Amino acid sequence: MVGVETVAQATARSKIIAAARHVFVNPGYAAATIKQLADAADVSVQSVYFVFGNKPSVLSALLEVEVAGDEARISTLDRPWVAAALGAPHPLGQLRIQVHHGRLILERTADILLALRAAASADEDAALLWQTNLAQRRTVQQHLMIGLVEKDPSVDLETAINVALTLTSAETYTDLVVESGWTGEQYEEWVVGTLASTLGLDQAKKSRPRRM
CATH class of the missing domain: 1.10.357 (Tetracycline Repressor; domain 2)
Incomplete structure (x- = not known):
């Protein structure tokens, strides 16, 4: 069960990061909401909070991935x-x-x-x-x-x-x-x-x- 949850969490993380790229540019970071992120990523609002906790953490993760070009730590x-x-x-x-x-x-x-x-x-x-x-x-x-x-x-x-x-x-x-x-x-x-x-x-x- 733990392994399945880990895969699901990783999948949700990737989807949210991909969606955040577009949402944070338009309508912009300040105007963006967790619900908009969830809708764009096709996940629940609860998933966004569970994986990242808050909007700044999503942006931080997005920058880390885009600077690196991949999700390798x-x-x-x-x-x-x-x-x-x-x-x-x-x-x-x-x-x-x-x-x-x-x-x-x-x-x-x-x-x-x-x-x-x-x-x-x-x-x-x-x-x-x-x-x-x-x-x-x-x-x-x-x-x-x-x-x-x-x-x-x-x-x-x-x-x-x-x-x-x-x-x-x-x-x-x-x-x-x-x-x-x-x-x-x-x-x-x-x-x-x-x-x-x-x-x-x-x-x-x-x-x-x-x-x-």
Whole structure:
């Protein structure tokens, strides 16, 4: 019986997370209700409360899944692409790997993050989740840029972190890719080129590493 309940709970969790992506973007996180989540997921209201407890927990789970790209409980810093980026021999090789995967994450999360930011001004739970996401993004960029500085000690760490956070924000991605019609590849090239130029990296070595 326990095993059946566990499978049922996992199934409900996946359905609720999938539904939350649409409900939290339209009508928006602040306006969304547990009943709307339940209806969109085709589960009972009681199931939403049983699996997640409250609306902020649903949003937190949604962000975790969309950032990762799957439901595996593996943190961003333990993902293979992070190791591949840090293992690249040249700073530009590292940037290409991390920017590529950062773009894939933004494809999955930019609309959710903008909805969360919009809700943060009026909702205390949303504000806390927004600040948590900002802190997590900084932690990831700091980890990656420490590796970059080890490859090129002339790079200023804080500058690298702050510029990367700005270029890879949901706002910047949405302005260029969604609103202005850039392709994902154009966006990647711009981010890599801007970072390399700002940080004073040698762009003569532009060999493209195999993406992991």
